[in-house]
Amino acid sequence: xxxxxxxxxxxxxxALKVMAVLVLKKYKPRIIGITGSIGKTSAKEAIxxxxxxxxxVRKNEKNYNNxxxxxxxxxxxESGGRSFAGWFFVFLRWLRVLALPFKYPExxxxxxxxxxxxxxxxxxxxxxxxxAVITDISSSHLEFFKNIEGVAxxxxxxxxxxxxxxxxxxxxxxSQILKKVKSLPKExxxxxxxxxxxxxxxxxxxxxxxxxxxNETESAGELKxxxxxxxxxxxxxxxxxxNVLARHNIYAALxxxxxxxxxxxxxxxxxxxxxxxxxxxxRMNLIPGIKGSQIIDDTYNSSPVSASAALEVLGNIKTGRxxxxxxxxLELGKNTETGHRSVAKKFLEIRGDIFFAVGKRMRFxxxxxxxxxxxxxGVFAFSDPEKAGRKLQRIIKExxxxxxxxxxxxxxxKIVEEIMAEPEKSGNYLCRQSPAWKEKPWKEV
Numbered sequence: 001x002x003x004x005x006x007x008x009x010x011x012x013x014x015a016l017k018v019m020a021v022l023v024l025k026k027y028k029p030r031i032i033g034i035t036g037s038i039g040k041t042s043a044k045e046a047i048x049x050x051x052x053x054x055x056x057v058r059k060n061e062k063n064y065n066n067x068x069x070x071x072x073x074x075x076x077x078e079s080g081g082r083s084f085a086g087w088f089f090v091f092l093r094w095l096r097v098l099a100l101p102f103k104y105p106e107x108x109x110x111x112x113x114x115x116x117x118x119x120x121x122x123x124x125x126x127x128x129x130x131x132a133v134i135t136d137i138s139s140s141h142l143e144f145f146k147n148i149e150g151v152a153x154x155x156x157x158x159x160x161x162x163x164x165x166x167x168x169x170x171x172x173x174x175s176q177i178l179k180k181v182k183s184l185p186k187e188x189x190x191x192x193x194x195x196x197x198x199x200x201x202x203x204x205x206x207x208x209x210x211x212x213x214x215n216e217t218e219s220a221g222e223l224k225x226x227x228x229x230x231x232x233x234x235x236x237x238x239x240x241x242x243n244v245l246a247r248h249n250i251y252a253a254l255x256x257x258x259x260x261x262x263x264x265x266x267x268x269x270x271x272x273x274x275x276x277x278x279x280x281x282x283r284m285n286l287i288p289g290i291k292g293s294q295i296i297d298d299t300y301n302s303s304p305v306s307a308s309a310a311l312e313v314l315g316n317i318k319t320g321r322x323x324x325x326x327x328x329x330l331e332l333g334k335n336t337e338t339g340h341r342s343v344a345k346k347f348l349e350i351r352g353d354i355f356f357a358v359g360k361r362m363r364f365x366x367x368x369x370x371x372x373x374x375x376x377x378g379v380f381a382f383s384d385p386e387k388a389g390r391k392l393q394r395i396i397k398e399x400x401x402x403x404x405x406x407x408x409x410x411x412x413x414k415i416v417e418e419i420m421a422e423p424e425k426s427g428n429y430l431c432r433q434s435p436a437w438k439e440k441p442w443k444e445v
Contacts, residue, residue: 074108130162166190192262240274289396
């Protein structure tokens, strides 16, 4: 497992492992394990949405996807942090779960992270999944792996850990996963493949944006998310994702459909459940805004690649003015200027209407807009999110679609809270809404 651990942490992990094993032995829940380079959390949320109407279900929250967090999820406890009393209460919670009658979850949905070789093998040594979901394999976390093949081998351990009755659901559109499916023996697990390609058993086609009017014109009305056609074993049904906007997030729905099929649910009830699926907070969620506007909340974090993808979604929408509210992208180092200029170029490419720049690094984006003769009437610059939110509130009109995105340190969720139709529900929809975060004033970064 992870190097450079303290003796206290090693002992804590061993103790939590034993505690988790005893809980699992007593209650014998059905377990769904999820791993991948990206898309784990969204797949977890979609799977929870599908199964929650049929079973008692628990999923891991926050970043509880490692050697400490997963046992805590199994026990049903919060981390004790640096407090001895906190860990004592974890121990008491564990004793209660073991000793007293308890309505334990029938299904555990467990996202499993892997930073280093051996992480998944450790987790699967005591957490035995009935289903394994592998969302994606990429080079996004190569620090402790020699190459992408090393990442693939680590993620694939989850599928290999299944017994003969286990079922693995995998994203066949990913080239590394496709290689694994074609080359490895399947004696240990059956496979369900999902994706957009013709090779996928569970396939999405005919992806469309939905509007309150059937005509996709400037007067199409309110945006109602995405829909696609689900194809499985000769059956085809429409699936509506009312709160999902990005095409790549359909993979989360396909993973959930795979699990639903594995759990014996029919396609119609799976599709009906997914109509209510929302992405995790701050990740391309569609939220009602003031004055009949709509907000694309993508405030969890930002990078040139993800900002460009979000702007692409904004550009594909056929109704209202397109307003991009973009905060600084941090930790770009020598790529700071080119990264910020690139999002301005993307904004011009999608023919956006209004550009809000928040933060000092966004001056490069403003320079790019000026260089390309974008009208200064459609450009607003601010040093902090509070001022940007107040100005945005004044200029919004009915039918506007507002994309809000920036790095975590820019606190762009403050802007969303300022312009959302029901700010009293911010705790349910926005990221960084704990009391500690809410009370923390914004500081320039």
